Amino acid sequence: MRLSWILNAAKGGRQLLVNCESQATGHRVMRIREKTQDKLEFLHVDPWIDQEVLYKEIRKIKTLEKQKVRELHLGRVV
Numbered sequence: 001m002r003l004s005w006i007l008n009a010a011k012g013g014r015q016l017l018v019n020c021e022s023q024a025t026g027h028r029v030m031r032i033r034e035k036t037q038d039k040l041e042f043l044h045v046d047p048w049i050d051q052e053v054l055y056k057e058i059r060k061i062k063t064l065e066k067q068k069v070r071e072l073h074l075g076r077v078v
Helices: 002-012 066-077
Strands: 015-022 029-033 041-046 051-064
Touching: 015 041, 029 051
Parallel strands: none
Antiparallel strands: 015 029, 015 051, 041 051
8 A cells, every 4th residue: 555655656746847938028948847836937037138037837848757857957968
């Protein structure tokens, strides 16, 4: 019984790669968020106008598992 509880908890811990769009210009960036969180909204500098603007999540790109997230981060560094 405990093993099934752990496996279900691991499924809920997945992360999502999402696309976020600037509310001022339409510039897009990708971010990683937990599957259980609400949609992302954050302030970030928009390179097109060089000002801090609100970005909102517009769509999910793919579901990531913990090993794939590590590989994704290593791929960015190399």
